[in-house]
Amino acid sequence: MPILALDQVSKSFGALKVADQISFALEKGEALGVIGPNGAGKSTLFNLITGNIRVDAGTIRFDGEDVTRQPPMARCLAGVGRTFQIPQPFEQLTVFENLLVGGAFGSRKTEKDVGERCADILVETGLYPKANQLAGSLGLLQRKRLELARALATDPKILLLDEIAGGLTEGECQELVETIRNIHRRGVSIIWVEHVLHALNSVVSRLVVLHFGRVIGDGDTETIMASKDVREIYLGIDV
Amino acid sequence: MSDHISSSSWTVSTRTRGSAFSMLAILALVALAFTAPLFVSRSVVQDLFFILTMLVLAQCWNLLAGYAGLVSVGQQAFVGFGAYAMFAGVSLLGMDPMAAILLGGLAALALSVPTAFFVFRLQGAYFAIGTWVIAEIVRLSLAQWKALGGGTGTSLPSGATRDMIGVRLVADLLGVRGPQATDIVCYWLALLLAVVTIGSIYKLLRSKQGLGLAAVRDNREAARSVGVDPTWTKSFVYLVAALATGLAGALIYVQKARISPDAAFSVPDWTAYVIFIVVIGGIGTIEGPIIGVIVFYILQNLLADYGSWYLLILGLIGILVMLFAPRGLWGLFTDRTGIQLFPVRRILAGQPKPKDIRGSD
Ligand SMILES: Nc1ncnc2c1ncn2[C@@H]1O[C@H](COP(=O)(O)OP(=O)(O)O)[C@@H](O)[C@H]1O
Numbered sequence: 001m002p003i004l005a006l007d008q009v010s011k012s013f014g015a016l017k018v019a020d021q022i023s024f025a026l027e028k029g030e031a032l033g034v035i036g037p038n039g040a041g042k043s044t045l046f047n048l049i050t051g052n053i054r055v056d057a058g059t060i061r062f063d064g065e066d067v068t069r070q071p072p073m074a075r076c077l078a079g080v081g082r083t084f085q086i087p088q089p090f091e092q093l094t095v096f097e098n099l100l101v102g103g104a105f106g107s108r109k110t111e112k113d114v115g116e117r118c119a120d121i122l123v124e125t126g127l128y129p130k131a132n133q134l135a136g137s138l139g140l141l142q143r144k145r146l147e148l149a150r151a152l153a154t155d156p157k158i159l160l161l162d163e164i165a166g167g168l169t170e171g172e173c174q175e176l177v178e179t180i181r182n183i184h185r186r187g188v189s190i191i192w193v194e195h196v197l198h199a200l201n202s203v204v205s206r207l208v209v210l211h212f213g214r215v216i217g218d219g220d221t222e223t224i225m226a227s228k229d230v231r232e233i234y235l236g237i238d239v
Numbered sequence: 240m241s242d243h244i245s246s247s248s249w250t251v252s253t254r255t256r257g258s259a260f261s262m263l264a265i266l267a268l269v270a271l272a273f274t275a276p277l278f279v280s281r282s283v284v285q286d287l288f289f290i291l292t293m294l295v296l297a298q299c300w301n302l303l304a305g306y307a308g309l310v311s312v313g314q315q316a317f318v319g320f321g322a323y324a325m326f327a328g329v330s331l332l333g334m335d336p337m338a339a340i341l342l343g344g345l346a347a348l349a350l351s352v353p354t355a356f357f358v359f360r361l362q363g364a365y366f367a368i369g370t371w372v373i374a375e376i377v378r379l380s381l382a383q384w385k386a387l388g389g390g391t392g393t394s395l396p397s398g399a400t401r402d403m404i405g406v407r408l409v410a411d412l413l414g415v416r417g418p419q420a421t422d423i424v425c426y427w428l429a430l431l432l433a434v435v436t437i438g439s440i441y442k443l444l445r446s447k448q449g450l451g452l453a454a455v456r457d458n459r460e461a462a463r464s465v466g467v468d469p470t471w472t473k474s475f476v477y478l479v480a481a482l483a484t485g486l487a488g489a490l491i492y493v494q495k496a497r498i499s500p501d502a503a504f505s506v507p508d509w510t511a512y513v514i515f516i517v518v519i520g521g522i523g524t525i526e527g528p529i530i531g532v533i534v535f536y537i538l539q540n541l542l543a544d545y546g547s548w549y550l551l552i553l554g555l556i557g558i559l560v561m562l563f564a565p566r567g568l569w570g571l572f573t574d575r576t577g578i579q580l581f582p583v584r585r586i587l588a589g590q591p592k593p594k595d596i597r598g599s600d
C-alpha cells in the first residue's frame with residue numbers, strides 16, 4: 001500500500017488551473033523529486049496534500065486513509081510534515097520554541113516528552129547555536145533550516161520539502177543533502193520540490209514533472225532528465 | 240538515531256535570573272495586600288477594590304487581544320450579564336451574594352458559548368464589531384427585565400450584602416461597622432479573584448496550550464500545519480476570559496449594590512478604560528496590565544476635576560504610547576533591564592556531544 005496516493009486531483013484559482021487531474025502514488029520510504037518551471041503549481045500541490053488548500057475535485061489518500069476533507073492539523077497528526085517555500089516561522093517564539101510547537105502538537109506529546117528530541121533536531125539541522133533566539137531575528141537561510149527542523153519535530157512519516165536548497169553555497173548544499181539523506185535513511189518518505197537539480201538528484205530516485213498544473217513526466221531520474229520536455233523547460237538551468 | 244541517544248544532557252526551563260526573587264516579591268506583595276484592611280482607611284480599601292477588579296478585566300482583555308489576537312470591544316457583555324445574573328440570584332432567588340457571584344461567572348460562561356459560535360465566524364475588525372453588537376443585544380434584552388427594574392435598574396435588597404457570608408465575622412473580628420465590613424470582604428474577594436486570574440493565565444501561558452496560542456497568534460497557517468487547532472485554542476481562551484470577566488462584573492456590582500443596564504454594559508467603563516490600561520502598560524505581557532492599572536488609577540485621580548477633558552487626555556496618552564512605545568511602559572522597562580516577573584520563554588540549556596556539532600553560519 002502506498003503511503004500517499006493522489007487520484008485525479010484538480011484545483012483552480014479562478015480561471016487559472018493550477019492542478020489538473022494530478023495522479024501519482026508514493027511508496028513507503030520512497031524519495032520523489034518534483035520539478036517544473038515557476039508557476040507550474042508545485043507549491044500548490046503541496047498545499048493540496050497538506051490541506052492548507054482544499055481540492056476542487058479528486059481524492060488524496062494518506063497511509064490508506066482518505067484525507068481529502070481533513071484539515072491540516074489532522075493530516076499533520078497522521079504524519080504529513082511540510083516546509084513552506086516562503087518560510088513561515090513563529091516570529092515571536094524562539095527557534096527552540098518553534099520546534100516545541102511542532103513536537104508537542106504535531107506528535108501529540110507533552111512538551112517535556114519532546115524537549116530532548118527537539119534539541120537533537122536543532123543539532124542535526126545546525127540551528128542549535130540559535131536555539132534561544134527569536135525566530136523573527138533569523139536570516140532567510142536559517143529560516144529555511146527552521147522550516148525543515150520544525151517539520152521534523154512533528155515526527156512525520158512523509159516530509160514535503162519546498163525549495164529549501166536555493167541560495168546555499170556549495171558546502172551548505174552538501175550538508176543539507178547529507179541531512180536529508182539521513183532523514184530518508186530513517187524511513188521517512190520524501191517529496192522534494194527543488195530547482196537545484198544536482199542536489200535533488202543525489203537524494204531522489206524518481207522525478208515528477210509539473211507543467212501548467214499537469215503531470216507531464218513521471219519516472220526514474222535518468223529517464224526524466226534525458227527527456228525532451230525537461231530539457232526544453234530547463235534550458236539554461238544547470239542539468 | 241542511535242547517535243542521538245547519548246546526547247541527553249539538555250534541560251529546558253522558563254526560569255530566568257531573578258525569577259525566584261520576583262516570585263518572593265510577588266508573594267510578599269500579596270500578603271501585604273491581604274493585610275491592608277487592618278491598617279488603611281475604608282476609602283483606600285474601596286480604591287484598592289477598584290484597582291483589583293479593573294486589573295482582572297484588563298488581564299482578561301489582554302489574554303484575548305494580546306495572546307489570542309481576539310480584539311473584543313464587547314467584554315461589557317460579560318460584565319453586565321454576570322452582574323445581572325448575580326442580581327437575579329440575590330433579589331429573585333434569595334441567594335447569598337457570594338454564591339450569586341459564582342452564579343454570575345457561570346452565567347457569563349454560558350453566554351460565551353453561543354456568542355463564540357457567532358463571533359468566531361468573523362475575522363479581524365468584523366470580530367470586534369460582532370462582540371460589540373452582542374453586548375448591545377444583551378443590554379437591550381436585560382433592559383426589558385421588569386423584575387430587575389427594566390431600563391432604570393434596581394438596588395440589591397437592603398441588608399443583602401450585610402448578611403453576606405463572612406461579613407458579620409469580619410465586623411466582629413476587626414471591630415468595624417457593617418458597610419465597612421462588606422467593603423473589606425469584597426476587597427478580599429477581589430484580591431482572591433485577581434490572584435487566581437493572574438495565576439491561571441500564567442499557568443496557561445506556560446502550558447502546551449499557551450505555546451499553541453502563541454503559534455496561532457504568530458502564524459495561523461503554519462500553526463495549522465504543525466498540528467495546532469486554532470479554533471479550539473481560541474475558543475478555550477474566549478470562554479475562560481468570559482468566566483473571569485463575569486465573576487469580576489458580579490463582584491463589582493455586589494459592592495456597588497445598585498445596577499442599571501447603561502452602567503453595567505458601559506463601553507467606556509468596562510472596555511475603553513480596560514483597553515487603555517492594557518495598551519499603556521504593555522499588551523501581551525502579564526506585567527503590562529498591572530503597571531497599566533496603577534497608571535490609570537493615578538491619572539484618574541489627577542484628572543478627576545477636569546470633566547470631559549479627562550477622557551480626551553486619556554485618549555491622547557493612549558495614542559502617544561501606541562505611537563512611541565507600542566509595547567507599553569512595561570515593554571520599555573523590560574527592553575532596558577531584561578527583567579521579567581512572569582517569564583514564559585522555554586530556554587534550552589545544555590551542550591550536544593562534540594561530534595554532533597555543526598556550524599550554523
Ligand atoms: N492563493 C492563490 N490565489 C491565486 N493564485 C495563486 C495562489 N497561489 C498560487 N497561485 C498561482 O498559481 C500558480 C501556481 O503557483 P505555485 O503553486 O506557487 O507555483 P510553483 O510553486 O510551481 O512556482 C501561479 O500562477 C500562482 O500565481
Ligand SMILES: [Mg+2]
Pocket residue numbers: 042043044085162
Ligand atoms: Mg513554489
